[in-house]
Amino acid sequence: MKERIVETSIQLFDKKGFTGTSIKEIVEELNVTKGTFYYYFKSKEELLKDIHLTYIDDLIEQQKVILEDLEKDCVAKLYSLIFMVINNIGSNRESARIFTREVRHLSGKNVEEIRAKRNLFRRQYQELIEMGIRQGEFKDTIPADMLTFGILGIINWTYYWYNPEGEVSEEELAQMFTNLILEGVKASS
Amino acid sequence: MKERIVETSIQLFDKKGFTGTSIKEIVEELNVTKGTFYYYFKSKEELLKDIHLTYIDDLIEQQKVILEDLEKDCVAKLYSLIFMVINNIGSNRESARIFTREVRHLSGKNVEEIRAKRNLFRRQYQELIEMGIRQGEFKDTIPADMLTFGILGIINWTYYWYNPEGEVSEEELAQMFTNLILEGVKASS
Incomplete structure (x- = not known):
């Protein structure tokens, strides 16, 4: 029930x-x-917190599995993290939108708990970037924290427009965005 | 009043x-x-439509000025379009959040009108990408429509986290994101 x-x-x-x-x-x-x-x-807010928690805990767990995968280098992990979110859209689009829109209706300890988890999710992304820089896979041109916000933007926005039943498959979209982030779009001159 | x-x-x-x-x-x-x-x-919905219209009309207008600037190549226009949105945050953050969250409360003709303008805003971005590809400034690796969604994600997400009063200035952030989109983060091997 x-x-x-x-x-x-x-x-x-x-x-x-x-x-x-x-x-x-x-x-x-x-x-x-x-x-x-x-x-x-106990209340409608308690229910809202529960929805937030289920959503973010699940993402953090999936993220951890990818980050701890010893077989993958940072480039491969980046692809997996992007695919993971796109792949979530089909089943969790509504939860994701609630997660973005309604967090302002949580108060006190509830909002603190969710914020802490959101920050953990973001920091885990940032750690991948930092690891990639240390290992020489990524450039250090852009500060890791700002780069993380940029990547999260690309990913989080997909909940607002992407249709998994449309012409572009989840794998293709994840490939395209990984390519954008890794290679950029400027033609070599 | x-x-x-x-x-x-x-x-x-x-x-x-x-x-x-x-x-x-x-x-x-x-x-x-x-x-x-x-x-x-006439109603609360009419007011909500008015807020949406003012917000998107203003962005489309600013966007047009940048796109029609004959002095700038596509790379420079990309920077200007990114800066434009980041620079809007200080004055229009609340409107932007309402724009993302509350559009579902518009109905019938109201929602059609706003959707048409949102699409125009997106298409104008896409036209820049397409022009850049035609002129050899951008690669054609990623389809222009998907690339546009990626770029819009980076930009639209700033409304949720960026603090213009913080350590990173609007110009710096616009530079970083332009750099990400143009050059990517992969270290050359």
């Missing part, structure tokens, strides 16, 4: 916004009582 | 979300009557 509450809420939050969705609407959609809702969640 | 209604609403929408903000709250914040609100806007 907890899972069904979460899934239904993700759909409603994505369509009507967090503040635009009431607990009443959630339980009516599921045909259960408010008591059922409060058995699993 | 119209301008004051718009400014106050932008602040409230950014803080509480579009659906979380009532016309009552807007007019109370301004200490005016609901009649005043309805003199300028």
Whole structure:
């Protein structure tokens, strides 16, 4: 039941916004009582935090597996990290959009907890960049922190436009973006 | 007065979300009557459309000036387009966030009008890429439409993290991102 509450809420939050969705609407959609809702969640904010946590914990876990892969150099890891997010879109697009839009409705300890995890996700990316620079795979022209924000921008934006059922496959898109980040677009003169 | 209604609403929408903000709250914040609100806007959605229009029309206009500049090659135009958005953050961060988050609350003709302008903004970027490829300034390794989405991602994401008052100046950040897009990060072997 907890899972069904979460899934239904993700759909409603994505369509009507967090503040635009009431607990009443959630339980009516599921045909259960408010008591059922409060058995699993103390409040609507608690539920929102749960959605955020599930989403970011999953990404951090996948990211860790890639970063610890001893078979891959930094270039290969970069590709895998990009593919990982693009590959997530099909199943988690709504959660991702809620993650970007609704974090401002978390308060106090909730927002601190989520922020800490967001920062961890970003820092793990940055560590890959820094490792790549140390090992001579990447240039050190651009500071690693700023470069990380640029790469995250490319990736995070895909949730707003990319259609996994469209003409460009997930693998192709990940290849294109890896190519952009590694090689750039300027023609050699 | 119209301008004051718009400014106050932008602040409230950014803080509480579009659906979380009532016309009552807007007019109370301004200490005016609901009649005043309805003199300028038919509805809350009409106001939201107005915010979207002002924001995107302004960007399209600035973009056009840069693209039509005969003194600049495509590399220089790319830098200017990136700087333009970063330079907008200081004054328009809230509008930009509303633009990303709240478009789903526009319906019918309103959403069509805004979508058409968003697409125009994107296509103008894409035209620069295509021109750069034709003129031999850019490689044609990555399809122009996908490359455009990548570049827009880098830029649009800045609204979520960049602090113009921080250590990295707007010019420096624009330089770094132009460098990333043009040269890439892979060390030459």
